[in-house]
Each structure stands twice: as C-alpha cells, then as structure tokens.
Amino acid sequence: NAGVTQTPKFQVLKTGQSMTLQCAQDMNHEYMSWYRQDPGMGLRLIHYSVGAGITDQGEVPNGYNVSRSTTEDFPLRLLSAAPSQTSVYFCASRHKTPGMGPTDTQYFGPGTRLTVL
C-alpha cells in the first residue's frame, strides 16, 4: 500500500493564481480530510469528506474548494491564491468511525508546502 500520497511537495504561487493540490489513498478509507498547519497553531480542518460524492466544510474553508468523485481521490482547489494561504497542507484519511485497532487510525500524507507571493 502506498498509503496517502500528495502532490506537489512544494509550490510557489503568485497572488490570484489558482491551483489544485492532489491527494490519493489506497486503503479504501471512507473519510478524507484536508488540514493546514501554520506556525504556533495546531492543524486546522479545511474540508472533509465522509465518502464519494459527500463533502463538508471544516473550520477554515474560505478560499478552498473540494470534490470527491471517487473513494481514492480528494483534491483541494485554491480558487484565487492569497498570501494568507501560505502554509503547509496535509491530506489525511481514516475509516469513518475509528476504532481502537492498530489500523483504525488517521493516516497523513507527506504534506505540501505552499508559498503565495
């Protein structure tokens, strides 16, 4: 299993540009989510999905769109990049209701470091 993969690893954008961060998982997890991590703050939820065709907003959704056309893929779109979106972005996946078994945990992708100039 590749686990959770994210591309690209690094990206520099100019203000106003748009782009898509890709995320894929091969564990057949129902639940996928996007977080951003900023210095001095905990991970914050941007958007999440509980299954194909179902998405919902998290804590900080403004400026981002998501879609979930398949179980495996959950792309994050920046509509018009702003310097405030400079951050490290993590995609994660898990079973919808995590149990206590060794695989009932949340798996994180390697992250995308985004800089908006």
Place this chain on the structure above:
Amino acid sequence: KNEVEQSPQNLTAQEGEFITINCSYSVGISALHWLQQHPGGGIVSLFMLSSGKKKHGRLIATINIQEKHSSLHITASHPRDSAVYICAPLKGVGNQFYFGTGTSLTVIP
C-alpha cells in the same frame, strides 16, 4: 481559549531520561490520538486510545476520559525521539479531530 492544551510546549532532555507530555481538553471526546511530527514534517500516528493505557515499545499513552486528560510517556529517551508530539482528541459530536499545538522535544546525547 484553545480547546486542547499541551504541556510543556518545549522540552529538552538528556538521553536516557523519562519524559512525560501532558494533554488536557475541554470538551467531551470519544477517543484521543497521539501523533509524532518529524523534523522533516511528516506526521505519524503513535496511538489511538479511548480508555486506560496503551504501550508500544518505549512509548506509553494513558487517558482519563472523565478528567479530560491524557499523557504520553517516553522511557529511556533517545535522540531519535526528537520531534513534535501532537495530541488530537476526537470529538464525540461531529466525529472530528481537533489538535493541540504540539510539544517540541529535543533529546540531547
């Protein structure tokens, strides 16, 4: 006020020391996740627990749901344990994780 408080925020230890990181949270939860973030940025799951204690190698996690508190212990610490440790309770309502800001641990040889 942050719903998740971790202490200490920064910790420096000598190799071999016993380390404790604490996590307190303010809302009802169904489980709690301990994560490790390496200096390169990758995030790895350590434990998911909802009661009592779990042990994996030199790592031990405990939780008291009623007291809204969890601890992560590292026995015989080693420089490779240097990382940021993040506590992430799973809210009982909404089924969402929320995250502490982490404890930065440095273990000196």
